[in-house]
Amino acid sequence: MEVGLTSVVRYWDLEPHEIPILFQDLKARGIAVVGAWVPWADLESDQNFRLRRFLTQAIRFQFKVRLSVTPEVAIGFPNGGVPNDLLRKAENIAQDRSGQPIYSFAPPNMYPLVNLVAPQVFQRFGHFLLKLSQEVKEVLTEHFDAEIDLIVGDSFFKHYRTLGLSPEDHGDYASLYFQKELDAIRGWNPAQSERTFRVRAVDFLQSRFERHQSVNIEPRNFCVRSGSLERLLDEIVGSEHSAPDYFSRFYHSRDYCNAIWCDDLSTINELGLKFVVSSGMMLYGDFWLPAEDLLRLSPKFLSRLGQIGDSLSGSENYFDQSVLCMVKNPFSVARVSQILREKLGLRMSVVTSLFDVPDLKLERTKLLFVEEALEIENDQFRALIEQTKQHNYTLALFRSSLCQRSQAELPCFETFKIKHDWEYEVALFPEGGQLLIIDGHESTLSNMEELVTRILAVAKAEPMLKTNSKRVLANFICSHLDKNFVTGFLFNPSDVVEELQYTLPRTASIRGIEIHEEEQNEHDRLRAEKRVIVQVPPYAVVPVLLQNMEFLNSESQRQAKLV
C-alpha cells in the first residue's frame, strides 16, 4: 500500500498562470502527488480544456496525478459538481425513507442531492466518464510516461441521510424506488445501489484504459465531513471545527472508509493542522487536503511525514485491517458485526462487496465475515469458498441457508446455530477450507458474544491488547518500539508516559517519541541520571495507543486536548 499526502488543486478556480506557480511551491516542499476532484458539470462545459491543461502541467512538473471522478460534497464546486439541469427534475433527486429530499449544506452552496442511480443521472454520468477518458487519453498520447490514478469513490452515498433519521432510513431512494412494492421486488437497498454504480464506473474505466499501464483505477471511500444539518448548524453559528473533532471523526469512520478528504482546514492553527494531518495519515495512510492548507505545513514536518510514509508503504503495516466484514448497509450493521466492531476497533473494516478490496489486502485478511449471507447465491457461495482456499483466510457466513443446503454437497459440513429472537446460522471455514464443525445448540444473547470470541479465536484474529493497566500498556508499547511507528495523537499521555519512564530504553531518539533529560537546575541535573522525561508532542504517538483508548474513561476523553 502506498502511503502519502495528496495535495488537492481546485484547478477550475485557478487562472492558467497560477497553476505553475502553485506547482513550483508544492515541488519545493517535496510533494510528489497532486490530486483533483473532476467536477462533472465543469468537464461537460470545459471549452478551455482546463482539465487537460492541469494534467499536462502536473505531468511536466513530474507529479503523480490522482483524479477523483465521482461526485462529492464540499469540493468547492457548486452542487458538488453535478450539472444543474439534472437537479431541476424531481425524479433525479435523492430521498430518504420519509420521502424528503436530502440536502447538502456544505459550502459553496446548498442544494438537493442527486440520486446517482436514477436512470437519467446514471446515463449522463456515463457520458461524463467517456469525455473524461478522452481527455486523459489525449494527454497520454503526448506524455505516455505519465502516472495517473483514477479514483472511483463511493463516499457520496454516505450523504444520503438526513441528520436525525436512523441508519435504517438511510436514503438513496429516488421517487421511482421509493415505492415499497418495488423495493420488495428488486430487493433495493443502499449497498446495492452503491455496488451497481461503482462496479459499472470501474468496469467502464478499466475497459477504456486496459492498454495503458500507467493508468490505475482505484476504488476509495472517503471520510468526509458531513454536509447535513450538523454542518449547517456549525456554519450558522460560525463555530470552528477543532483538531480533536477531526480526530474523533477519523477514528470512528475508519472501519468503512479508507481515505480522508478535508475540504477546509484554514481555521485550524499550524500545530492543530500538524496533528490532524499526522493522525489522519496514521489511521488511513491516504490523506487528501487542499494545496493551500498543505503549504502551511513546514518542509521539515512534511519531510518527516514522507520518511514515515516511505517506511510504511509496501510492507505489512498498521493500515492493514485483518478482519473484513461484508455488510448490506455500512451504517446499520447487524448485531454480530456490531459485536465484532466493538471487539476489534480499528482492525475491522466494513465493505459492501469484495470488489473494492485489493488482492494485497485479501492476502493479509485473516477473517472474512459475511453478514446476511442468505442473500448470496450458490455460485457466489462457491466462489467465496474457492477464494478462502486460495488466500488461506477464515470465512464466516452469518445467516446462510446455503450452508445447510450445501451440506449434502460438501462432506463434513455442519452449521453452528444459536438462538436469539430468530435462528442464526454461522458457518466457519477456517484457514482455507478445513471445516470447523460445531454442533447446533440453542443459546442466549450472551452466547453471541462468546460466538464472536470463538470466531476470532479460530481465525487467529483476536483483538490487540486491551488493558486497564498503564504498566501493561507501557510494556506493550516498548515491545513494539522496534517496529514502524507513525506520528499521531495521544489522549492525556501523561498517565502512560509516567509508566514509560521506567520501561523505555534510554535511547536519545525514538521515532515518534522525543525524550529529553530535564536539566533545569542543579537539583534536577543530579536527578536526571536516573530520570528520563518523555515528552509526547501532539503529533507524536505510538499507534497502538489508539487501540487502547478504551482504557481512558469518558471524562478524560472529554478533556481531550492538544498536549
Place this chain on the structure above:
Amino acid sequence: MNLSDKQNWYKYKRIFPSCNPRETGVFALSFHDKIIHGCISNPYGAELEVFSERDTPIEDINSAYEAFSQRYNARNLTVIRRDDLLKTVMDLMPPPGEPDKSPSYAKHLQDIRKSLSLDKQDKNAHYEFRGDIQNEHCLSKPHFFTNIFNSIIADLLPEQKLLYLGIIDEDKQSLESIILEFEGRELISFSDPDFAHFDWRSLTQTFPNPEAAAHFVMWAENRYQLPTYSIFVSARVWREATVYQQKSGYRAAWKYLMQARSTSDLNREFLIEPEPWPFRAVLYWHGSAAANLGF
C-alpha cells in the same frame, strides 16, 4: 457576465474571516428530546472545546443549561429542534426544479439566521433559549468589510454596484482580489475577477497609483456593466484591521483602516478609486460613533 459563475467560497472565507463571538455559547440540535448534534461558539483566542453530549436526553432545558454552563463555561444554551431547522431551510430553498435566486452561500446562512431569529430573541424565535446573556454575543459576526454599504449614506450610491477589493503583498509580489456585488445595502454575490484582456501584472509589481487603479475600474465597469468602486490595501493593513475587529470590534477595525488611509500617501498602503463624496462619507461613517446606531 454572471458574477456567480466564478465563486470561490474558500477564497472569500480567507479574505473575510468571520469574527469570533465575545462569549462562549452552546448551540444544540434536538430531535425527539435528544441532542443529535451540538457546537460551541468560542471567543477569540479561547481554547477550543469539543462538544461531546451527543445522544444526551434533553427533556428539561434548565438542567441542561446548568450542566453545560459548568462543563463548557458557556453563558447560554440554545436548542433548535431539527424539524424547525429543516423547515426553515426548506422554506428558503427553491422547490426542486427551480433555480436558486440567491446563490451566495453566505447570504443563505444570513437568511437562515434571520428566519430562526437567532440574532435577536423575539416571540417568533424557533428555538429554546436559556442563559444570562443575549444570543447575539455568542454568534460569530460577519467580517466588517462585508457590511460596507450598510448605512443611510450608502443609499445615495447606485442601487446595484460592484466593489473590488485588492489585497497586495509587495514582499511576495502577490495580489489577492475579489469582486463583491451589492444590491442596496446587502452583499448578494462575489466573484474572482477574470482579468480578461487586462494586464493584471501592473497591479502586483508595485502598489498601484491612482491612474492604474482608474484604468482597472474602467475595465471592470466595461466587463461587468455595473458601476464599480475599488479599494486597494496592503496585506499588512488588511491583516491588522481583521485582528482589530476580533479584539476591539467593528468600529475599531474601520477606524484603523481609515487611519491607514490618511497615511497612505507616504506608505502607499491604501487607495480608493473612484472616490465620490458619498463613498468617502460611507467609509468614514463606519468609524464614527454614529455607526453604533446601525449595529
